[in-house]
Amino acid sequence: MRIGFEEKIVDAVARIAAGLLEPEDYSVTLLADHVVDSIRIVGTRLRPRSSTIYCALCGRGPFTRKGYYLHLVRVHYSEILHLVREEAERAGRASKL
Numbered sequence: 508m509r510i511g512f513e514e515k516i517v518d519a520v521a522r523i524a525a526g527l528l529e530p531e532d533y534s535v536t537l538l539a540d541h542v543v544d545s546i547r548i549v550g551t552r553l554r555p556r557s558s559t560i561y562c563a564l565c566g567r568g569p570f571t572r573k574g575y576y577l578h579l580v581r582v583h584y585s586e587i588l589h590l591v592r593e594e595a596e597r598a599g600r601a602s603k604l
């Protein structure tokens with residue numbers, strides 16, 4: 508993943524997690540398919556379990572959707588990148604089998 512895509516990746520994950528974007532509606536032609544899949548997977552994983560929104564990573568909240576999005580981008584930026592990298596590496600390895 509090249510520098511510069513990082514912000515777009517974290518933004519997309521946070522939008523999906525906060526319910527501002529549906530995973531299936533996310534697409535971008537500049538990233539490899541397994542990276543796009545990883546963004547969808549991590550975003551879905553970080554979605555709140557109930558209608559009251561608490562952060563899936565640190566438990567803070569409750570948030571509005573917009574508030575949760577901003578919290579994820581501001582507080583969990585590097586954590587989200589790490590999760591996407593891990594997921595993409597796993598997918599990359601699996602595709603070579």
Ligand SMILES: [Zn+2]
Binds near residue numbers: 564565566567578583
């Ligand atoms: Zn948090």
